[in-house]
Amino acid sequence: MELTSKIIFVTGGGSGIGLELTRQLAALGNTVIICGRDAAKLAEAERETGAQAIVGDVTRGQDQERILSDIEAQHGRLDLLINNAGIFLAYDFSSDPDTLHKIESEIAINAVAPLTLTRRALPLLEKSVQPGVLFIGSGIAFVAAPGTPVYSGTKALIHHVAQTLRHQLQPHGITVFEALPPVVDTDMATVLKSDNFKKMKPADLVRDILEGLRRNQTEMLLGQSRQIKWMSRIAPAFLFRQFAKTEFH
Numbered sequence: 001m002e003l004t005s006k007i008i009f010v011t012g013g014g015s016g017i018g019l020e021l022t023r024q025l026a027a028l029g030n031t032v033i034i035c036g037r038d039a040a041k042l043a044e045a046e047r048e049t050g051a052q053a054i055v056g057d058v059t060r061g062q063d064q065e066r067i068l069s070d071i072e073a074q075h076g077r078l079d080l081l082i083n084n085a086g087i088f089l090a091y092d093f094s095s096d097p098d099t100l101h102k103i104e105s106e107i108a109i110n111a112v113a114p115l116t117l118t119r120r121a122l123p124l125l126e127k128s129v130q131p132g133v134l135f136i137g138s139g140i141a142f143v144a145a146p147g148t149p150v151y152s153g154t155k156a157l158i159h160h161v162a163q164t165l166r167h168q169l170q171p172h173g174i175t176v177f178e179a180l181p182p183v184v185d186t187d188m189a190t191v192l193k194s195d196n197f198k199k200m201k202p203a204d205l206v207r208d209i210l211e212g213l214r215r216n217q218t219e220m221l222l223g224q225s226r227q228i229k230w231m232s233r234i235a236p237a238f239l240f241r242q243f244a245k246t247e248f249h
């Protein structure tokens, strides 16, 4: 996929990996639209990158529709949808007083929203000559991580859906990509205490993702994620024990 003069929508583009995607894609001459819930953070990202910021919560159907209609009104098509927004919640399932809310919000943001948004975006993607959808998954899709009871399951779901949609959307000319990062040095990863993980720099990660998009590499195993996938096949119990040792702040 060529990465210039495209209309690209990055969810959660106001910080972390989404902001770095926005920086690098805007610098290549693409029109980038970003969304998030925090208006001040988005305004700062808009000022820095020249992206168009729209405040919106990806879990709300009305917000999804409003943002997509704005994109249609202003640009008439969508070339690449990047489902990046996500949260990572480490807690004890039995003792945390907020467990019920955490279960629902993590599944809503990480698993349901990328799928409902992708479904709603299909008519706009079909107006592009070379449309694509990129899911930002995670290497943790290949191992259940006990400290974060639901997160790894949401990324496993994305890993499966990326494969099923790749098959189903291919006749529509839509290429479905999935990038599976390792631990990346963003706000999300500040809760991790473990030394087992080397944090990848967002700029290096995004450079590799853009290279993968250019080469039409539909499944991108980045950094240590390649080893995690491999270990999950040959030594799953060992891998699980390693992840069970992860400590959080």
Ligand SMILES: NC(=O)c1ccc[n+]([C@@H]2O[C@H](COP(=O)([O-])OP(=O)(O)OC[C@H]3O[C@@H](n4cnc5c(N)ncnc54)[C@H](OP(=O)(O)O)[C@@H]3O)[C@@H](O)[C@H]2O)c1
Pocket (backbone or CB within 6 Å): 011, 012, 013, 014, 015, 016, 017, 018, 035, 036, 037, 038, 039, 041, 056, 057, 058, 059, 083, 084, 085, 086, 087, 088, 109, 136, 137, 138, 139, 180, 181, 182, 183, 184, 185, 186, 187, 188, 189
């Ligand atoms: N960092 C890592 O180690 C790592 C590793 C593998 C995969 N990933 C994945 O990479 C993606 C980006 O993570 P990150 O590290 O960049 O995290 P981050 O720095 O915490 O950024 C997450 C972004 O998502 C947005 N967001 C969260 N909930 C949202 C909602 N309901 N509606 C709209 N936007 C929402 C946030 O903006 P608002 O708060 O303003 O809404 C924020 O801009 C996630 O899918 C994550 O699971 C991260």
